[in-house]
Amino acid sequence: MRKTIILEGACRGIKIFFVLALIVMAGNVWVPSASGASKLSLKMCVKQALLNNNALRAYDLERRAVAMEVKQALAPFYPALSFGTSFNRSDTEDTPRNDSADLNLRASYTLFRGGGDWSELKARKHAYQASDYDLQEESLRVIALVQATYFAILSLQNRMAVLKKSVEAAALHETAARKRVEAGLAPLSDHLRAQVDLSNARVDLIQEDRNAKTLKHTLSVLMGQSPLGPLEIEKRQVMNKVENRPLGTLFAMAKKNRPVLKSYRQQVLELQWKEKSVKAEFFPTLETYAETGRNGSHYLPDEDYWQAGITLSYPIFSGFSTRYAAATTRARLEAKQWSYREKILQVQKEIADAYEQLKADEKVIDAREVLLKSALENGKVAQRRYKAGVGSIVELTDARVAATNAAIGLENAKLTVRGDEIELKRVTGWFVPMIKAIRGKENVAKTEP
Numbered sequence: 001m002r003k004t005i006i007l008e009g010a011c012r013g014i015k016i017f018f019v020l021a022l023i024v025m026a027g028n029v030w031v032p033s034a035s036g037a038s039k040l041s042l043k044m045c046v047k048q049a050l051l052n053n054n055a056l057r058a059y060d061l062e063r064r065a066v067a068m069e070v071k072q073a074l075a076p077f078y079p080a081l082s083f084g085t086s087f088n089r090s091d092t093e094d095t096p097r098n099d100s101a102d103l104n105l106r107a108s109y110t111l112f113r114g115g116g117d118w119s120e121l122k123a124r125k126h127a128y129q130a131s132d133y134d135l136q137e138e139s140l141r142v143i144a145l146v147q148a149t150y151f152a153i154l155s156l157q158n159r160m161a162v163l164k165k166s167v168e169a170a171a172l173h174e175t176a177a178r179k180r181v182e183a184g185l186a187p188l189s190d191h192l193r194a195q196v197d198l199s200n201a202r203v204d205l206i207q208e209d210r211n212a213k214t215l216k217h218t219l220s221v222l223m224g225q226s227p228l229g230p231l232e233i234e235k236r237q238v239m240n241k242v243e244n245r246p247l248g249t250l251f252a253m254a255k256k257n258r259p260v261l262k263s264y265r266q267q268v269l270e271l272q273w274k275e276k277s278v279k280a281e282f283f284p285t286l287e288t289y290a291e292t293g294r295n296g297s298h299y300l301p302d303e304d305y306w307q308a309g310i311t312l313s314y315p316i317f318s319g320f321s322t323r324y325a326a327a328t329t330r331a332r333l334e335a336k337q338w339s340y341r342e343k344i345l346q347v348q349k350e351i352a353d354a355y356e357q358l359k360a361d362e363k364v365i366d367a368r369e370v371l372l373k374s375a376l377e378n379g380k381v382a383q384r385r386y387k388a389g390v391g392s393i394v395e396l397t398d399a400r401v402a403a404t405n406a407a408i409g410l411e412n413a414k415l416t417v418r419g420d421e422i423e424l425k426r427v428t429g430w431f432v433p434m435i436k437a438i439r440g441k442e443n444v445a446k447t448e449p
Helices: 002-030 042-052 055-070 117-183 188-222 247-257 259-282 321-388 395-425 431-443
Strands: 079-090 098-112 285-297 302-312
Touching: 042 055, 042 117, 042 188, 042 431, 055 098, 055 117, 117 188, 117 259, 117 321, 117 395, 117 431, 188 395, 247 259, 247 321, 321 395
Parallel strands: none
Antiparallel strands: 079 098, 098 285, 285 302
């Protein structure tokens, strides 16, 4: 009896344990995390932007439309099949009224059209390649914006940390000025000046906080998300160093990778094939056909027939429309060729400007670091002078503002260098392998003709 009671108690204890375990597991499943949304890394932001950015989706749909045009250009290579029916009634003064009906099924195939169908197909394929490179060029722009915005948010967070310390220092100065005024060691104007300085420091902090939220809204929109949702990014500083390479190497890299140059090249090839397609109208057209059907008098045809043949047609005169169309295409082709050359020079200029800007802004960082070190030392001197009673509150607040501005200036200089590095990578097409890796072959296959 005693053993039975012990076993029953043990079973109850096991049941209670399992119930508690289920409650804990349910709580872990259904209770939301208090930490909120996970923080986004730079790679995650870029990936989401490439997959969800609305502008890129629009470019992707344009590419899909051109892919359908490529498939449409294949239609002349297939035979045409048509079904027709007709009913005729004739009545003249000398003959009685005659009714006839016809049902037919006709198949035709174009054997030769001067190579126009083939030229049109090649032109459409080059147009598709151009649209694909246009999508890559827009992706370069989006990646550069995402990275610039990401680093700007990190820089703003650093500037806000500097401003928070500045507010703390201004609050200490305000307290010290108030105590000195109460002790009769300083005029009331010193305390008022310290209060104004503290208010200005708080206003600067509020404005930077607003700017940080605005940049987060911009980053959300770039990723194709609503700016109303929470957005947190990793605070880890990710440097975007560009290897030191001569301008000639960067030019060669852009010529190999920059999508806009490839797009212009494909547009030139497209117009070359379009010109050939237009000139095909000068050649004869050879078509074969086969037809079968039933015809006869009255309303119900009762005689079967079939026929097959070859048709050769040659355009003798069409108002010079083909000649003018060929001249128009030739003019557009030459214009695009000159635009292509101009675009090469523009890309080279972009690379040269970004390269020189990066080199110059890197030197600014060294000067800003020296300025910050001097401003911090001046602030310490002003602090000691004020505590000793030989310095004024104006000297102290000016030193604090100068140190704050120097720290913010150094952070801005670092952000500028990062922006220069991103721009140099954009204009050289550095991000193209990243685009291909993220978008993947599966995404391309959906729109590939």
